Amino acid sequence: MDLLYTPEEEAFRSEVREFVAAELAPVANRIEKEEISPREFVRKLGARGYLGDLYPPEIGGTGRGIVHDTIVSEEVAYVSPAADAMRAVSTVFCAAPLFRFGSPRQQEEFLRPLITGEKLGAIGISEPNAGSDAAGMQTRALKMGDVYVVNGQKHWITNGSEADLVLLFAITNPDVHAHQGMSAFIAQPSRPGFTVVQDMAAMGLHGTSHAHLRFDDMGLPLDHLVGEEGNGFHVLTDELASERIDITSRTLGCARRLYEEALRHSARREQFGRKIRTFEGVSFKIAEMKIDLDAARLLLLRAARMYDQGLPVVKEAAIAKLFAAERAFQIADKSLQIHGGLGYSKDHVVEKFFRDVRVFRLGGGTDEIMKFLIQREEYRDFGLM
Template sequence: MVDDYLSSVLWTEDEIEFRKEVRKFCDKEIYPIADEIDEGPYPRELLRKIGKAGYMGVMHDKEVGGSNKGLSYEIIIAEEISAANGGLDMARMASTTLYGMPVSKFGTKEQKKKYLMPVVSGDRIGCIGITEPDVGSDTAGMKTRAEKDGDDWIINGEKRFITNGSQADFMCCFAITDPDVKSKEGMSAFIVDTSTDGFSVVEDHDLLGMKSARVSWLKLEDVHVSSDMLLGEVGQGFPILMDELDSERTAIAGEAIGYGRTPFEVAVNYSNEREQFRRPIRAFEGVSFKIADMAMKLEAGRALTLTAARMYDKGNNITKEASIAKLYTTEAAIEITNDALQILGGSGYTTDYPIERFLRDARLMTIGGGTAEILRFLIQREVFKQMLPKE
């Protein structure tokens, strides 16, 4: 049992009970079909079930059907679902956290009722549109434009690599509303109903992993959006985006622990059962020291992630802590899945075991939501800001 080897002293009783409940849900609804959903249609029904169970709403207010438990609960869900199937949680999180948090924090009462409540219940799907064909890490270089037309805004542009893009009912879309000022001041955020004329799907990208999710290239051609779909103020898009990334990165860190955890468990059991040279392979340090490193990375990653989540829930700025948690856990997840595969030898390279799936899924996470290089940049910037403040 996971709790036996991963420290639980850091969690509250309520969080530990909640984890058990989520795990029970995963045992019943996800593990039996964890391989299958990678080959099937988009798991919309399963996402609805996840919503009905309350696992789309821990970050959201009770008025929209959430439980307002906070990010420390979101990372529990992220880890538990990702330990079963990474793509499924990516789809869940893109809807409830990536799309949901900007609406939750900056939306009006009416916007939340209409565009967040059905996402929290799992009946509708959300996505977030930041990345474009020419704009990745340098989000301030965004090209998508929103121009005022009477009471409406007209949006033109392309968004690429958008999780849930082809499946979403609503998108939180970032666009430049004032090209004459720095884009950090000239960017705004809109809710876009994806059934609006002019919104189209160019294609779903063919990915290395995350097969149970859909990640899409989208086009917006003269998409009319009424003024009441603007999130926050005109020109507030960049701060909204930065705020969203802090919760996203912490939640991704939770997912990354899940990607590492299952391969770790498989490797522990396999190394105990597999015999070579008349002894279990765990008797060889080349194998058992890998297990030691995996255990260390999982424990350290969980502590870093919980630290960022606790700080966020207390209202602190967590740009540095979220970046540290995501960078550490995602690099660790790639190392852990890779080492687990090595421990299983030829068997690890087959689809008889789920490790190759976790390795493919984990590989994404030093890219999406801020690359490892960008996170290192952010961490050092925050360190210098904190330690050498300007006079």
């Protein structure tokens, strides 16, 4: 790892790891089993300055960049992917567009408290009838006098039932294509017409909410528009680059945990009078897992360092996310296999990570959508479109 990270980044990782061991590890099991919210932990991350790496000091951040964000993400996810999902959705998915497109007043009122951890954010894109095809969303925000009136619904909204604000995407002009007719807004649950219908029962990431939200004639002041009216699709696609890099690091944290659990178990467990690691059927899986982990890290770092240099990363972020998500799921399968029946037990951490890691092939764009983007960017780069 020494060649990949600077000594300062390595020191930062050690510091974050220590903090996570002290503040998150003792409650990680309760987050999973009792579904207690990791909200308090996210608040502590904010107090330590770990939520602001993407933002400059003037707005309460550290300005260290996305590589540092990926280190925080990996270390938190290694212990609790659910806690990291809560952190990420608030301080990357919701906050990054506020930083890049929000007005100074919006940044002061809404972005700063996300960075300090005092407030929690969510992002509302997906709907029951619009997932991969976000442009097909049906939620409407129609300007009437001095408010936008919002009607529609969103589902699978992480942090949705706990958030203080939702970065909400809606159609403001249904007469043009959504690429020109979509806008982004700040919506607070305290507004009349904002309803949390229910928290969806998820396979993994227990402890964070994934809510179904409904909006019935919810009025939003005109100054809750983020960026220009009609620019929402651009805000959305711009956000996805940092989101996908962040998801890749969360995936890597999970995969590293699954790998290290398998490594330790295979070095301890004996069958036929031998450590099971001495069987090639086991040790070759370890080799395969390690190769996938290292390759995923290299792809992640390429995308993250490009992002920090302000370069376009649509393709590189998609490649990193797709590779990490697919391979992490294979790593989960191999880790469970190496644990034998133990890995199938609800009392074992591998069973939990096996469920948690599956989501990364869906959220932030599915595997298939990543492949679509990668091939599209390749044909474009070669001037063949």
